Amino acid sequence: MMRAALLAGLILSVPSPAYATEAWLVVICGVGGDAEHRATFDGRAQTLIAAATQDQHIDTSRVIYLAERPTDVEGATARSDAAGITAAFDRIGRDAASDATVAVVLFGHGSGQEPPGTFNIPGPDVGPATFETELAKLGERRVVFVNTSSASAGFLTLARPGRVVITATGNLREREEPRFGGYFVDAFAEGSADLDKDSVVSVREAFVYASQEVDRFYENEGRLQPEHAMLDDDGDAEPSRWPLDPADDGSNADGLLASRMTLGGLAAAAAVDSAGDPELARLITVRAAAQDRLDVLRGSKDDLDEDAYFDQLEELLLEIAELDQQIRARESLP
C-alpha cells in the first residue's frame, strides 16, 4: 500500500493528461464456439476484471462485462451481441467524466477472411467500423483498446492520437488462436510485468510482457511464431511490435502513451494524499524533476561515452534513491 501511494504521488507529479480522474473497463467475450473456449475467454475476462478492480482500483460499478452467455457467467452484465455493445458505449458516453480513461478488451475469435477482419459475437460479427462508431461516443476520453482475437490486425485502424490500440496479431493471415491474450491478462493478474518496479503495471509493460512470453513460448516449442502483437499509440497508423524501438529519426515512437496508462488510470493515483504534508509534496516535486533528468540522460545514452554515461547515471540514481527513501519515511509517519 505504501509503495502504491508513493507511485501514485509520482504519477500525480507528471503533468500528463493521460491520467484521468476516473477509469472504466469494458470486457467483451465473443462467441466461444465450444465450452472449452467459452471457459477460456470468460476465465480471462474474470481474471482481468479482478486485477483491475482489486489492484488497479477500478470501481466495480464502472466495469462492463459482456459475455456470450451472461446468465452462465458470474459478473457478466449483459450479452456480448451488437445491442449489448451499443448499450455499453452509450452508457459510458453518457455517464463517464469527460476526462475519464476507458479500457476496452476483447476476448474471442476473429476472422481475417475479408479485410479488415471481424470479431465474432453472437449475431452478425463486428469489425473495426462498428467500434469506430462506438468509440466516437466517448468523445475526447482516453481509450485503451485491446483485441486479443485471431486475425485482429485490422482493428489497428482504430488508432488515433490519445488512443492506445493493441492487437494480438500483425496481419489478417495470422488466424491461429493467439496466446497473447492469456499472457496479457497474466501481466496484470500476476504482477510479474512490473518491469520498472514502480508497483504499477502499465499498458506498455503488459504489452511487452505478453509479447515476450509469446516469443518465448514458440521458441521453447521450436515452432514458427504464428502471431505478432502490435501496438499503436501515437495515432500515426504505423503500429509497432515489441520491443517498440522507434525509427532512427525518432519517429513512430509507439509506447510512450501506453507507458503512462494503466487499466486503472486515476483509480490508483487517487490513493495519493500529499496535500496535507507540504514537505512530502516538495519531495515528490523534486523527485519528479529528477525523473525528468533521468529520462533525458537515458535518451542521450548513445551520444555519451559509456563510462561518462554510467557516472552520470549513478549520481542521478543515488539522488533518486535518497529522495525515495525520504518520501517513504515521510509516508510512514503517523
Added chain:
Amino acid sequence: MRWRSAAAFALLACVALPVSAQSEPRTALLSGRYAEAVDLWEGLVRRGTADGDDVRGLLAAHSRTGDYAAAIAAGEAFIESGHDDAIEALTALGEAYYVVGRRTEAVAAFERAVVAGATDSLTARLHLAIAAFERGDRAEAHQRFDGFIDVYNQGQARTAADLVAVGRACTYLGLADPQLFHDAVRAFDEAITADPNDPAPRLWLGELFLDKYDSTEAGGLIGDALTLDGQWARAHLAESRRLQFEGSGDSMAAVERALELNPRLVPALVHRGTMLLSTGNRAEAAEAARQALAVNARDIAARSLSAAVQYLSGDDDAYASTRAEVQLQDPSSALLLVTVAEQAAQNRLYAEAVEIATAGTEIDPGSSQAWGTLGMNQLRIGEIEEGRASLERAFAGDPFNVWYKNTLDLLDTFVDYRVVETDNFELFLRADRAGLTAPYLEEVAEQAWTELTTKYGYAPPEPIRIEVFERHADFSVRTVGLAGLGALGVAFGPVIAVDAPGVAGLGEFNWGSTLWHEIAHVIAMGVSSSRVPRWFTEGLSVYEEHRARPGWGEHVDPSFLMAYLRGNLLPVSRINEGFFRPRYPAHLGHSYVQASLVHEFIEEEFGFEVIPRLLRAYGEGADDAEAFEQVTEWDLARIDETFDEYVRRRFAGPIEALRPQLAVAAPDPESGARTEMTFDGLQERATADPNDLVAHLQVGNSLLVEGRLDEAEPYLERAAALFPEYAGTDSPHLGLARIRSERGAERLAIESLQTLVNQSDKHLDARLWLAELLEQTGRPADAAATLETVFTIDLDLPDALADAARLHEETANWSGVVRARRALLGLNPTDRAEAQYELARAYSEHGDLSAARRAVLGALEIAPSFEAAQQLLLDLRARRGDT
C-alpha cells in the same frame, strides 16, 4: 553464351553415327576388351589392311592398359611405312609421346597432323593448345583455345572426338571466363549424342561436373562410362575422385582398381599418392610420385606431389629444387604451390599454407584455386578480412565453388557476432547469445588453458580465437566450407571453431568436453610445430578430456569392443587410416577411442612424460615409426603387439562378457542377415550364461519398460557387474537408479546416477534428476556441482540456472552464483531489472564491487524506483567510500 544456339542444334542431326558403323575392334575397344582390340588391329596391320583409323584405335587400346611403348612403336612403324593414311596416326602418336613426357616429339606430331589435315586435326590442335598452356605460354594457349569457338560456330566440329576437343578447349577458357563452362557442357553433351557408345564424352563431362562440385551429375555420367567400359582405368580414377569428394572411404579402392587396369596411369598414381599423403603416409606417397615420374618425368602434378612430400618431410633442399624445376617448365603454373599449400593445410600447417598459397597467387594471379586456398587458410589463422578478400577473388573466378560461396555467405553474418575477451582467449559469439554462453565458455576455456599449458610446458601465442556457432551448418561451413560435417569442433591452431551449447539437430553433446578437446589440439599442435599426426592428436585430446572432468570424452563401449573382437580395429601402426578412410560407419568414432587408449597405454608403459617427447619428435619431422623408435626405443610392431595385449588385459571382463554376442551378431555368411533375438531367447541366454552382457542388459531393460522392476533388477545388476564402465543410453545404471528411486531408496538411486554420469559426458536428464535428489537429501553443494555438469551440455535451461544460482548461494559459492546469474541475464528475461539486480547482488557478495555497480545501475536504469536495487546502490557507494 557466346554461341548461337541454332548452330549447335543444327549439328546434331548430321553427326550421329549408327552403332552398326563401328568396326569389330573398335567395338571391343569401347567396351573395354583391350587385348581383343589389340589382337584384331594388329592382325589388320600384319595383313597390311589397316588404315589410319585402325592404327589410331590400336594406339588407344595400348594406351588404355598403360603400354605406351607399344603404342609409340605401333604409331611410329605405321608412319614410317609410308602408308597413305599415315597422317591419321600422328595425333594418337603425339598423345602417347605426351603421356610419357616426350613433349617435343609430341608437339611435332600434332603440328604435322594439323598441317597435313588429318581427320582428327582438331584434336591435334587441342593438344597444341594444352602444350602451350602447360609450358606457361598462356597467351598462345588462350588464342588456340579461343579458336575452337569459331570452329564450333562454323560447324567444323562434326565427330564426337571433335566435339570433345571443343568441350575441353572451353574447359580451359572457363578458367578465365566461368560462363564458358556452360559451353563446355553443351559440347560434351553433343559429343555424347554423336557417339552414344563411346564412354569418353560421358567421362569428360562427368569430370567437368566433378570439377565444378556437382557430384550427383558427375556420378551418373561416370557410372554410365563405367557401364560402357568397366575396364577403363581413367573412369575408375574419376569414380575415386568422386568418392573422395563424397567423403567415402571407398575412394582408395577405386583408384587401386584403376591402377590394376593401368599401373602406369600417371593421374591415378598422383591421386593415390595424394590420398596417402593426406593420411600422413609420406613413404608410400613418395613412392607413388616416383612411379608417376618414372612414366612421365615432366608431369607437373606428379612433381607437385613429390614437392609436397619433400616439404612435409622437411627436405628443404629437394623441395626448393623441385619447385625451381617446375617453375622453369611452366613459369605460370601455381599447381605445385597450391598442392603443397593444401597438403600443408591437411597437416594443420595453416600459417605455412598461407605463405605458400600467397606465392601461388603471385605466380598465377588468375588461379582461383590459389586464391581460394589462400583465403580458406587465412580464415583458419584468424585473418578474417584478408581471407574474405582472397575468397572474393577466388569466387569471382570460380563462381561454381560452393565452398567459397558458403564461406562468403557465412562471413556476411559475422556482423551479428561480438567478441568477448578473456585472459587468454577471444570468444567470438553471436551477440544475442553471448550473455548466456560467455560465462561458462570462459570458465571451461581458461581452466583448460591453465591445466594444459602447465602440463605440457607450452603456452600458445595469445589470444586463441574461439568461434562459437549457433547453427551446426554455420560451424560446418566455417570448418570445411560445406554443411554436414560430423564433427562438433575443430582447432586450426590460433583459431578454434565449435558448435554452440545446445545447437539444434545434433542430439545431446557436451560442448564443454568438445572445447577442452580442441584446446588440447592447440597445445599438441604447438608442441609439435603442427606436425603431429592426426591419430596422435585426436587420441591425446580424448585422453585429456578423460582427465579434465569425470565422464568427459568418448569411452570404450560394447560397440567398440565388438569391433575389437571382430578384428575391425586397425593396429597402432595403421590407426591413422581409420581417421581418413574409415572402413565402416562407426570406425571413425572407434578410432578416436582407440587412439585415446594408445595414450593411456603409453602412459602406463612409459610414463606420461613420453607423450610430450613424442610430440616434439613429430615436430622435428619424425613419422610414427621414427618417433616411437627415438622416444620409446620400440618399433611399431612391438607397439602394435603390446597395445593389443594391453586392451585385452584392461577390458578382459567386458570382452569375455561380449563374446557370446559375437556368434549371435555375426551375419549369416550367405544372406548377410542377422539373427533377431526374441525376449524369451535372450532370457534363455542370460539364464544359460551369467557372463552374457548383452542378454542381461536387454532382458533387464525390457522388463524395466514393462514396469516389472523386481524382475529387471537382478539382470541389470549383473550387467552392471559385467561392464561397470558402460554408460550408454541403455546403461544398467540408469535402470537401477529408476528402480531404486521408485522404491524410495534415494541414496542408492543417487549412487547409480553418480556412477552413470561419472562415466559419460551426456545424460542431461539424469543429471537434472540427480541434482534434484541431492538437494532433496540435503546436499546443496553436490546438487549445485551436478548442475554445473549439466551446463556443459546445455545452457538454455532457465530453471536449472536459477536453481544453480540458488544452491550456490546457499553454500556461499558466489563465483557460481555470478556465473549462473550472468547466464540468466543472457537469456534475456522479461524482467531484466530483477535479473540485473540479482546479478549485482551476487557480484557484491563475491567482492567484485565494480561489476556490482555496473549491474545495479543496469537494474535501476530500467526501474529507477526499484527499492531493493536502490538500497544496493547506496550500500555499494558506502562500501566504495569505505575503501
